Amino acid sequence: MTSIRSSIATLARLVRCLGKRARGDTSPQSSLDEGPAGEEREQLIRRILSSIHNNSILVCGGPGTGKTALLFLLKERLASGEDPNTEFFPVYIDLHGIPERLLFATVARAVLGQLAMSPANRAASSGADYGHRDLANDFRSVIGTLRTRSPRRARLVLLVDGIDELNTYDPRTNQRVRSLFMASLAENMVMVAAAVEIDRHWEQEGSPWYNFFEEVRLAPAAEDPLCDASPG
Numbered sequence: 001m002t003s004i005r006s007s008i009a010t011l012a013r014l015v016r017c018l019g020k021r022a023r024g025d026t027s028p029q030s031s032l033d034e035g036p037a038g039e040e041r042e043q044l045i046r047r048i049l050s051s052i053h054n055n056s057i058l059v060c061g062g063p064g065t066g067k068t069a070l071l072f073l074l075k076e077r078l079a080s081g082e083d084p085n086t087e088f089f090p091v092y093i094d095l096h097g098i099p100e101r102l103l104f105a106t107v108a109r110a111v112l113g114q115l116a117m118s119p120a121n122r123a124a125s126s127g128a129d130y131g132h133r134d135l136a137n138d139f140r141s142v143i144g145t146l147r148t149r150s151p152r153r154a155r156l157v158l159l160v161d162g163i164d165e166l167n168t169y170d171p172r173t174n175q176r177v178r179s180l181f182m183a184s185l186a187e188n189m190v191m192v193a194a195a196v197e198i199d200r201h202w203e204q205e206g207s208p209w210y211n212f213f214e215e216v217r218l219a220p221a222a223e224d225p226l227c228d229a230s231p232g
Helices: 002-023 028-034 038-051 067-079 100-114 132-149 163-168 171-179 183-188
Strands: 056-060 086-094 153-161 189-195 213-217
Touching: 038 056, 038 067, 038 213, 056 067, 067 086, 067 153, 067 189, 086 100, 086 132, 100 132, 100 153, 100 171, 132 153, 132 171, 132 183, 153 183, 163 171, 163 189, 183 189
Parallel strands: 056 189, 056 213, 086 153, 153 189
Antiparallel strands: none
């Protein structure tokens, strides 16, 4: 009986791998299947959920380690309202391929759109001349509104995919990103960001923008020998 079950499981894995090849499946769920699995993934999620009360998190890992899927899973868990003291309002933001001049407007559109709010500064709609001060003002307005939506402490969580795009931006822009999480906004806003790798070369005055993150590294995705095997 055991050998029959093992054969069925092996056949199911083979069918699943061949199906992925045929579909070219690159969906978040596909990435989740290939990323941190089972108990290890749950432990990572619990660690992040515990840390974001006080810290922003940087998740680093190579392609196929499940970074994007992890952000989507975190979005679902944060929105479930399971925390007794804090109500989290998660927003997913994809920075892949976003030019520097559109950075702050892109973030604003994602936040305001997913939370169904109107921008205080209409330039967010087009991205024209919309800078970090405009975004800070909109964040203050958003947080003020979120505080009225729940009796619990409101916390805006930015789930930022592809934050390594900042590697190509002017260091002053990077510092402006950091400034958004300082002073009055820090109490009600936090970020969980995903990157393949962050450029640690820093020649500017002051602390590097990435230093305010608690870093988590994902292990390389384990390859399934059935999926590796050549067809035929």
